[in-house]
Amino acid sequence: MKSIIKFLIKITAGHLYKSHKGSNALDLYDQTVIFAPFRCKVVKTYDTGGTNSVWYQSVEKVLTPLGWYYVTFRCAHMDTSKFKQLGIVIGKVFEQFDACYYAGNGGTKDKHCHIEFGLGKMKGSGWLNTGYTAFNLPVKKIDTEFGSRPVYECVFLDQGVKVIQCDDYQNSYTWKYLEDEKKMEFKNGYQELAYLKQKIHLYKQSGKEELALIALPWGQVQDITKFVLPGYKIICITNANYFGMQTDNGYLGRCQGYGADARTIGKGETGFTGDDKPFMDLVVLKDGTVKAGDFNSWDYPIEEVLIGTSPAGVQLLNGKDVNKYSPACGYAKVTTPNTQTLLIKNSDGTFSLATVEGKLSLLQCRDFVKQYGCTEMSGQDSGGSSQMVVNGEKMHYTTGRKIPVCLAIVEKIEDEPEEPVTPPTDDKDLKINELIQEVAKLNKTVEEANALVDSVNKQLVDEIKQNELLNEKIERAKKDLA
Known part of the structure; x- marks a missing residue:
């Protein structure tokens, strides 16, 4: 009303x-x-x-x-x-x-x-x-x-x-x-908003930008600024899934995107030990449709899915108020004001990522997005995990907590147009032309490998620095004890 x-x-x-x-x-x-x-x-x-x-x-x-x-x-x-x-x-x-x-x-x-x-x-x-x-x-x-x-x-x-x-x-x-x-709607790109006197960072997808989920191998975490996606430029990135969703029997939450295709085990499936799943499922299909509920592992394979995640709660679905939440998180995650990370679908079919730097409940977040005509909203991991980086700038980075999975707005890096090749006139020219093309492909592969090595080296340098700082603290502690 x-x-x-x-x-x-x-x-x-x-x-x-x-x-x-x-x-x-x-x-x-x-x-x-x-x-x-x-x-x-x-x-x-x-x-x-x-x-x-x-x-x-x-x-x-x-x-x-x-x-x-x-x-x-x-x-x-x-x-x-x-x-x-x-x-x-x-x-x-x-x-x-x-x-x-x-x-x-x-x-x-x-x-x-x-x-x-x-x-x-x-x-x-x-x-x-x-x-x-x-x-x-x-x-x-x-x-x-x-x-x-x-x-x-x-x-x-x-x-x-x-x-x-x-x-x-x-x-x-x-x-x-x-x-x-x-006429109220989010503008394209990054914007800082406020609701109930709480600061909200929001990025709306536009143009050729795509929604993506980037996951590290199981058991690994890293700083949000270190995530990369080969072939894509990461424009906006936030945290996503919760920690600890994998057991010896199977996966207890959904995580589908680049680097992952894990789906919740359900009742009747090998490894299921309870009547309720600890985490609910949310998928964005490749046509942009959002589905949320208690799915089986065979529902929505990676071929059909743009991203799949297990949110704390889904409070807006198909333009209607709903009150779905993950049992493992508890209903308090819905009603308790906290810093939040939100996945939002806009009325024009695009997606937005948002983090609440202050404290709002997911019900209050729903009230916020509804005034902009949004049709879907879910809450990801919250509290100290909530963070947002836009074009390398830390917009919301309170704790710097290392995380395993991110949601991102990305744009594909277009290959530079190749120079037109003159059709060969004889067998000798044909062989030379084939060799030139093979060398070009090898050079491109080497460039991509070098970029990956640079990224790994950067992470190693950061880890070495952290170890050095830790050793210094240990030495100082030894001196203090002596």
Whole structure:
């Protein structure tokens, strides 16, 4: 459900008015009726001084210009007769676009409706002092989980709704219309975003870029910056699968891509010892289709698959909210805020990789990607493993933990066009031409081998340096003990 205002807004006093300072409140002049912007329930009333204030809270998260949130709003100054007519009591539910409040003269001489919004559920008494005073009274603001917010951050305006400003209203608001919401999408390439005040690093695939999974041989781990894929340029790379998914009896999670074709053993298969699989399966087929569930090892062989992985959870699939998770990870991986690594499918069929540098639950991550029209989202290994490197630059690299498997956005390195070969005129020319072509192929093979040797040498040099540092620490420890 979207948070929507459908009625004309005639504002006489904005958030800068003396009795509104610090509260983000508006006064709606001669507003005969206020229609509920979403399905909401009454969570508090306050009638001291005849103001007949009412706090309303959405019954579920709603889509706002800032994303998916519970939203709370407060209205004041309704006449007591209207208050009774609406049957206002705590717990009463109003459907979206129901008349839920009327402008009036309750506690004021000028007929109007005082209205203010906050993101999240109501906290405590429902309001706080702003530190300002007006008319010898303290100015208060709504108190919610994520605080008082300007109205334009909490609701969309329906198409055709007009905002009329007059008197003390100063129009510094950037109102969002429903058509703006429809245009929200990730831009191509790298971008830094924020949701619930948490930093998110995201890279969206475009052009000739491809989604890939790169796996090391079983038991090996290395720094994310050391991963290579011959014949491809790695543009963006993140961590992927969990550790420890292989046993003597078989593989307990799915890992398919470059360097791996491991698939979960299932009930009835050799080596299966329990009724539940420790890890669930997710595959991206070569046509871009995403499948997730509890698969057998013979389901989705490598010939059909672009990548295969075992995520902690899948919370968005085929554009619908789902709540799938790996038993080995536990449901707490879904609900507990943490750093995260996400695999996302965009509405245009491309994929994005993202890491949350702050702390969000996978349910909150789903709310984040849904506002951009995404159709699929899964959470990979999280916590200290979450990291992202873009074109060699460490965008999110908190711990530098060595990892066994990575997800990546890559681009194939195009071979330089070969010079046209002049057709041979006799047997001698033909043999010379064949030899030239063989030498060219050998040179190319040598270049590729040298590149691989350079990569291995670089890793060996790094390991030697680490050993030297370790030896130095040991020697210092020996001296300290002596």
